[in-house]
Amino acid sequence: MATLGALLAPFLLLGFAGEADRTRVALPESRLRVVAPRGAACVVIARDPRETRPGGLVYRFADGKEAGRRLGGPTDVFLAALRVVSEDPARPFVVKADAGVRYALVDDVLEQLRKAGVRELTLLTRPLAEGSTR
Amino acid sequence: MRLRTGGTVAEIQVAPAAALAVLLILLAGLSGVLSARQGLRIRFQGEASRVALPVPERADFLSVLPDASLVLDGEPVAHDRLLARLAAKLGRTGSRPLVLHVSDDAPYRTMVELIDLLSWGDRTSGFRVRRLLVPTHSEIRDWSRALGRDPFGPQGGSEEGDRP
Numbered sequence: 001m002a003t004l005g006a007l008l009a010p011f012l013l014l015g016f017a018g019e020a021d022r023t024r025v026a027l028p029e030s031r032l033r034v035v036a037p038r039g040a041a042c043v044v045i046a047r048d049p050r051e052t053r054p055g056g057l058v059y060r061f062a063d064g065k066e067a068g069r070r071l072g073g074p075t076d077v078f079l080a081a082l083r084v085v086s087e088d089p090a091r092p093f094v095v096k097a098d099a100g101v102r103y104a105l106v107d108d109v110l111e112q113l114r115k116a117g118v119r120e121l122t123l124l125t126r127p128l129a130e131g132s133t134r
Numbered sequence: 135m136r137l138r139t140g141g142t143v144a145e146i147q148v149a150p151a152a153a154l155a156v157l158l159i160l161l162a163g164l165s166g167v168l169s170a171r172q173g174l175r176i177r178f179q180g181e182a183s184r185v186a187l188p189v190p191e192r193a194d195f196l197s198v199l200p201d202a203s204l205v206l207d208g209e210p211v212a213h214d215r216l217l218a219r220l221a222a223k224l225g226r227t228g229s230r231p232l233v234l235h236v237s238d239d240a241p242y243r244t245m246v247e248l249i250d251l252l253s254w255g256d257r258t259s260g261f262r263v264r265r266l267l268v269p270t271h272s273e274i275r276d277w278s279r280a281l282g283r284d285p286f287g288p289q290g291g292s293e294e295g296d297r298p
Binding site: 027028029031034035036040094096098099100101102103104105106107110111113114118119120121122124125 | 170171172173174175176177178236237238239240241242243244245246247249250253254270271272273
């Protein structure tokens with residue numbers, strides 16, 4: 001059984017290798033869902049679990065190769081994206097944002113990505129819940 | 135020492151190994167599919183420094199207010215009537231561009247739900263928006279400045295600052 005486990009582990013790790021940032025985020029729902037390209041750089045906008053007052057956010061960035069890191073805000077997203085795009089102008093991006101955050105915060109990040117020269121991105125969603133009437 | 139092998143045939147059971155290999159391949163494929171990240175694809179128009187938006191007279195404008203209510207070309211519209219109204223405005227082919235503006239204070243999920251509704255429409259009502267533009271607020275500001283008016287106002291032509 002241990003041998004079997006050892007054999008399976010690399011396969012499972014390979015399967016999850018595309019997930020550059022594992023921050024838990026309550027994604028918005030959508031019926032239309034396109035698979036994001038592998039190796040995409042990832043920007044995370046999540047609620048800060050340590051923050052008690054509403055509106056406390058965490059920004060994280062993963063370039064698709066190395067583990068994600070925390071950023072200070074949208075300006076840092078611009079700099080991080082610029083670094084990635086200068087190496088590979090066609091690099092796809094994904095935005096993993098909490099469904100409940102104000103749109104202005106997401107818009108700010110989208111603007112920074114656009115200014116950095118990002119051409120294509122995927123707004124990550126989760127499948128529409130069973131029985132949803134939307 | 136003399137090893138007596140006469141008459142013995144060594145056999146390796148390959149059937150379990152093959153079954154295990156198939157199982158591993160299936161698991162790898164399954165985990166790859168399950169872990170794939172999915173969502174709505176967006177392409178930025180034009181270059182980073184330049185705004186590429188249509189002439190207001192050749193487009194329609196949809197605004198999402200902070201309470202998630204909708205305004206189409208300056209007139210309120212209910213969510214369940216949106217696709218029918220758009221089909222009448224954009225034509226059945228849906229080729230006329232629709233520019234979407236989401237209020238700062240609306241939740242992000244509203245924007246995603248709306249894009250989903252507009253893109254998925256052909257499976258529910260037979261009509262789908264084919265050219266949906268979602269400029270950032272900064273792009274809209276630059277665009278309004280260049281036009282000298284707010285394209286999201288009534289009839290796409292109110293003076294700047296009239297936008298709800």
